[in-house]
Amino acid sequence: MIKDNQKVFNRIMVLIDACIIAVSLILAYIIKFYVFNAGPGVGVLPLRDYIGLLVYIIPGYILLYYQCDIYSPKRTVRRKFEIFGIVKANSIGLAALIIILYMIVREFNFSRSVMAFFFMLNVFLTSLFRLVLRKMLRKFRSKGFNLKHILLVGYSRAAEEYVNRILENPQWGYVVCGILDDHVPIDTPYKGVKVLGPIDGLEAILAANEMDEIAITLALKDYDFLEHIVDVCERSGVHTKFIPDYNSLIPTKPYTEDLMGLPVINIRYVPLSNTGSMLLKRAVDIIGSLLGIILVSPVMLICALMVKLSSPGPVLFKQERVGLHNKPFYMYKFRSMAMQEPGEEKKAWTVKNDPRVTGVGKILRGTSLDELPQLFNILKGDMSLVGPRPERPHFVEKFRDEIPRYMVKHQVRPGLTGWAQVNGLRGDTSIRKRIEYDIYYIENWTIWFDLKIIFMTFLTGFINKNAY
Numbered sequence: 001m002i003k004d005n006q007k008v009f010n011r012i013m014v015l016i017d018a019c020i021i022a023v024s025l026i027l028a029y030i031i032k033f034y035v036f037n038a039g040p041g042v043g044v045l046p047l048r049d050y051i052g053l054l055v056y057i058i059p060g061y062i063l064l065y066y067q068c069d070i071y072s073p074k075r076t077v078r079r080k081f082e083i084f085g086i087v088k089a090n091s092i093g094l095a096a097l098i099i100i101l102y103m104i105v106r107e108f109n110f111s112r113s114v115m116a117f118f119f120m121l122n123v124f125l126t127s128l129f130r131l132v133l134r135k136m137l138r139k140f141r142s143k144g145f146n147l148k149h150i151l152l153v154g155y156s157r158a159a160e161e162y163v164n165r166i167l168e169n170p171q172w173g174y175v176v177c178g179i180l181d182d183h184v185p186i187d188t189p190y191k192g193v194k195v196l197g198p199i200d201g202l203e204a205i206l207a208a209n210e211m212d213e214i215a216i217t218l219a220l221k222d223y224d225f226l227e228h229i230v231d232v233c234e235r236s237g238v239h240t241k242f243i244p245d246y247n248s249l250i251p252t253k254p255y256t257e258d259l260m261g262l263p264v265i266n267i268r269y270v271p272l273s274n275t276g277s278m279l280l281k282r283a284v285d286i287i288g289s290l291l292g293i294i295l296v297s298p299v300m301l302i303c304a305l306m307v308k309l310s311s312p313g314p315v316l317f318k319q320e321r322v323g324l325h326n327k328p329f330y331m332y333k334f335r336s337m338a339m340q341e342p343g344e345e346k347k348a349w350t351v352k353n354d355p356r357v358t359g360v361g362k363i364l365r366g367t368s369l370d371e372l373p374q375l376f377n378i379l380k381g382d383m384s385l386v387g388p389r390p391e392r393p394h395f396v397e398k399f400r401d402e403i404p405r406y407m408v409k410h411q412v413r414p415g416l417t418g419w420a421q422v423n424g425l426r427g428d429t430s431i432r433k434r435i436e437y438d439i440y441y442i443e444n445w446t447i448w449f450d451l452k453i454i455f456m457t458f459l460t461g462f463i464n465k466n467a468y
Contacts, residue, residue, distance in 0.1 A: 014062055016129065017061070017065060018058045020122065020125050021054070021058050022054050022058065023125070024122035024125055025050055025053070025054060025114075027117070028115075028118040028121055029047050029050050029114055031121075043109070044111075060093060060096065061089065061122075064089040064092055067089070068085045068086075069085060070085050079131065079134065082130055082134075086123055086126050086130070090119055090122055094118075098115065138173075147175050148173055148212045149212050150212065150214070150215055151179075151196075152178070154180070154216060154217045154222055155179050155181035155183070155184045155188075155195060155219065156219035156220075156245045157219075158243045158244060159190075161243075162176075162215060163190060163191055167191060167192075178196035179193060179195045180195070180196055180202055181198070182222070202214075202229065202232055206232065214239070215241050216243065219245050226242075250265060250267055254266065268443070270411050270443070270445075271443075271444075272411075272412050272442070273411070280447055281384065281445075281447065281450065282381075288385045288454075289376075292378075293375050296372055299372065300372050303369050303370075306364075307335050310358050310359060310360035310361070311338055315335060316333070316335065316373055317334065317335035318331065320393060321391060321393075322391060322392070322393055323390055324410065324412065324413045324414070325410060326396075326407070326410050328393060329377070329382040329383075329390075331390060332373035332376060333371060333373055334369065334372070336357055336358060336360070336362075336364050337356040337357055337358065338356055338358060371416060378416060381413075383414050383415060384413040384416070385416055385417070386415045386417055386453045387418055388409040388412065388418050388420070388438035388441070389420070389434075403431060405439060406435055408438075408442060409435065409439070411442060412442055412445075417453060417454065417457045418437075418438065418453065419440060420433075420438055421457070422456040422457055423437055441453075
């Protein structure tokens with residue numbers, strides 16, 4: 001069974017990690033004193049003293065690896081999260097090592113350079129080993145080995161979504177053996193996965209000990225059976241997971257509260273509803289917009305002259321948009337269209353080869369330079385450097401009824417750039433997909449996420465191929 005193999009696998013991983021830790025420290029010593037120097041000089045501790053540290057370093061680092069979930073199954077975990085766990089564990093380990101050596105034991109003869117090389121080598125070699133191992137395991141699973149067999153209890157939307165994701169990701173090594181349900185006829189297939197029978201057949205299937213996992217995917221109307229099914233699964237000792245049939249209503253990482261022993265799941269957790277987070281983001285917006293205005297003021301001056309000389313009308317164009325808490329505000333842009341009748345621009349999107357767009361306007365739109373005046377919106381407080389892009393009231397009213405969870409985006413300030421935009425969802429692209437990215441940003445906000453998006457904005461450039 002997979003769960004037995006996992007225990008053996010983890011023990012082997014611990015031994016390999018211990019070897020990598022030892023090799024990293026020895027290599028660090030060699031690099032410091034034999035590559036960058038002509039050998040250990042007078043007063044330098046010999047290699048055996050550093051090897052002696054491994055008696056304490058190896059158990060400590062292995063414990064940290066367990067604490068950082070490095071030995072938990074990684075079938076569905078993205079590579080970047082696995083590497084982040086390795087970096088996190090090594091960072092804590094290095095900090096603890098430095099504190100113990102130099103502040104508590106006060107052994108100043110141990111080279112700080114060796115410790116720095118040890119950190120870099122251990123992170124690199126451990127990450128490299130994990131990436132190679134991941135690739136080997138995926139290839140192994142693609143040939144039908146090391147598979148995890150799963151039984152679904154309940155035919156529902158959740159069951160279909162679960163099957164879809166497993167079929168789309170064969171590298172995970174999951175195999176859905178069938179579904180138990182009281183309402184769907186036996187042998188009814190869904191993408192090759194058949195209904196095996198009613199739910200009361202669960203005990204007989206578990207007794208055969210052929211399943212590695214049970215996934216409870218009951219439809220909402222069958223939740224009365226949930227407690228009994230969990231009890232049956234736990235008595236068998238099989239690993240059990242619950243996939244709710246209301247996943248469209250709750251975030252992927254639900255925010256829970258403990259109300260004196262009663263678990264409470266918040267339907268929507270918005271980190272920016274926290275006063276401290278909100279003030280931090282606003283401070284970054286003020287500083288960032290002021291710096292931006294100062295740095296790009298020559299560019300804005302050139303853009304203003306180009307607009308003024310290209311066609312009659314004002315340099316700036318203001319348009320009503322919907323912002324934080326559904327409150328309207330006027331967003332500023334450099335004018336990129338010929339003058340229109342009042343309210344005319346509210347009726348439709350700009351389309352490809354739109355005759356209303358001027359020659360200069362095409363350049364400004366294509367390079368996103370027309371958006372620069374929004375730095376003043378940010379300074380004023382109507383917008384943020386990062387957030388969902390604001391929309392016109394007419395389209396907000398249209399989309400709020402057509403697109404699920406569309407209005408969630410108005411729980412934060414709209415942004416000059418956003419997670420959807422740096423992922424290519426700009427201009428004439430899918431609104432539904434854009435909302436998915438906006439909601440992900442809202443639910444997973446951190447100041448580091450904002451800085452990442454700002455960095456990606458500069459990295460991917462301001463060219464907008466979907467701007468007309």
